[in-house]
Amino acid sequence: MTKKSHIDPLNIIFVFFFLTSFVFAFAGIFQAQEDLFSKILESTFKMAKVGFEISIGITGVLCLWMGIIKIGENAGFIQWLTRCLNPLFAKIMPDIPKGHPALGSIAMNMACNMLGMDNAATPSGLKAMQEMQTLNADKSTATNAQIMFLVINTSSVSLIPVTIFAYRTQLGAANPTDVFIPLMFSTFASTLFGFLSVAWIQKIKIWDKTILSYFGGLTLFVLGLLLYFYNLPADQLQSHSSFLSSFILLGVITSFIAVSVYKKVNVYNSFIEGAKDGFQTAITIIPYLVAMLVAIGVFRASGALDFFLDMFRWVVELFGINSDFVDAMPTAFMKPLSGSGARGMLFETMKTFGVDSFAGRLASVFQGSTETTFYVLAVYFGSVGIKRTRHAAPCGLIADAAGIITAIFISYLFWGNP
Numbered sequence: 453m454t455k456k457s458h459i460d461p462l463n464i465i466f467v468f469f470f471l472t473s474f475v476f477a478f479a480g481i482f483q484a485q486e487d488l489f490s491k492i493l494e495s496t497f498k499m500a501k502v503g504f505e506i507s508i509g510i511t512g513v514l515c516l517w518m519g520i521i522k523i524g525e526n527a528g529f530i531q532w533l534t535r536c537l538n539p540l541f542a543k544i545m546p547d548i549p550k551g552h553p554a555l556g557s558i559a560m561n562m563a564c565n566m567l568g569m570d571n572a573a574t575p576s577g578l579k580a581m582q583e584m585q586t587l588n589a590d591k592s593t594a595t596n597a598q599i600m601f602l603v604i605n606t607s608s609v610s611l612i613p614v615t616i617f618a619y620r621t622q623l624g625a626a627n628p629t630d631v632f633i634p635l636m637f638s639t640f641a642s643t644l645f646g647f648l649s650v651a652w653i654q655k656i657k658i659w660d661k662t663i664l665s666y667f668g669g670l671t672l673f674v675l676g677l678l679l680y681f682y683n684l685p686a687d688q689l690q691s692h693s694s695f696l697s698s699f700i701l702l703g704v705i706t707s708f709i710a711v712s713v714y715k716k717v718n719v720y721n722s723f724i725e726g727a728k729d730g731f732q733t734a735i736t737i738i739p740y741l742v743a744m745l746v747a748i749g750v751f752r753a754s755g756a757l758d759f760f761l762d763m764f765r766w767v768v769e770l771f772g773i774n775s776d777f778v779d780a781m782p783t784a785f786m787k788p789l790s791g792s793g794a795r796g797m798l799f800e801t802m803k804t805f806g807v808d809s810f811a812g813r814l815a816s817v818f819q820g821s822t823e824t825t826f827y828v829l830a831v832y833f834g835s836v837g838i839k840r841t842r843h844a845a846p847c848g849l850i851a852d853a854a855g856i857i858t859a860i861f862i863s864y865l866f867w868g869n870p
Contacts, residue, residue, distance in 0.1 A: 499749030522726025646851025744796030
């Protein structure tokens with residue numbers, strides 16, 4: 453029996469980077485760039501070292517935030533968010549009967565994603581998909597509810613982007629959390645447009661009072677916040693954003709600890725439990741990060757990355773658009789395909805241009821505003837044997853595009869002068 457093969461985007465990207473780099477290296481010989489091979493080889497060793505150092509360096513910050521998140525989980529914040537979200541999911545997924553266990557798993561998955569608990573979000577997401585599959589008459593075709601769940605999931609709605617803070621801290625950002633507010637705007641836009649695209653195709657009545665109270669209320673809040681920042685003088689925008697980010701994050705930490713104390717939860721043990729998960733996460737990403745950073749380093753050293761970016765920059769400037777954002781675009785292009793690849797591009801951008809540069813900050817916002825769309829579709833649908841995904845991928849890409857475009861505009865508002 454022949455083992456069925458499948459397409460691995462990460463493998464394709466990895467091979468493409470190396471093969472393209474060699475093509476550019478050989479082309480360089482004819483342009484009197486004999487030292488190009490040496491530069492490429494030197495880059496492999498340099499980026500391997502950088503990948504290891506970054507992975508070890510983010511361990512402390514990941515332990516800190518994962519510990520805080522675990523305190524909140526043990527204090528019952530996940531269950532509270534689940535109860536808050538259940539009425540909404542019952543309306544936007546009307547094919548799921550009231551009280552069905554799938555609704556609880558869906559809400560649990562979203563609550564974990566909001567708090568940055570990827571390790572807990574994936575199991576609950578797979579469980580939700582399996583429970584929805586029990587309602588599926590055609591087991592090989594995605595249902596409306598499964599598509600809605602996947603698109604919202606791939607839009608990466610996130611309240612606490614733990615890993616982004618960790619990455620920026622390790623690379624020496626002056627204020628690692630200064631991307632928090634722009635990230636909030638971008639991830640909200642991604643989720644909103646992903647939902648609207650699915651709702652339009654599935655003919656969901658978005659004027660329902662429950663749906664309006666959730667999405668309408670959040671939209672008014674986000675627009676009001678955006679209007680507030682838009683009208684601030686340039687010299688005050690950064691300080692106000694920094695204050696609000698710090699206030700919200702410290703408020704979350706204080707709330708987690710206060711409720712834990714009230715509920716007689718062992719705060720210290722909860723923190724240690726979460727910190728262990730953070731440590732394991734940091735160790736786990738070492739080989740993935742080293743592999744992608746080496747491939748990306750070779751890609752840039754050969755001149756291939758700059759060649760493709762210059763082409764894109766030329767097209768952008770042809771339309772009279774400010775092209776400062778182009779240097780951060782590799783992260784945006786990579787994110788729908790590969791989480792590891794996007795993470796590698798993020799680090800490479802921050803190392804090349806500076807963690808607090810416009811490109812470095814924008815790449816951070818890209819990384820946190822969308823999810824790895826094709827990976828999530830493959831894993832979640834593959835887990836229940838779904839082959840016909842219908843409009844899941846197009847709607848997921850619409851969500852990605854909305855997050856990326858919003859990230860660019862918001863980043864110009866906060867850090868750029870187009």
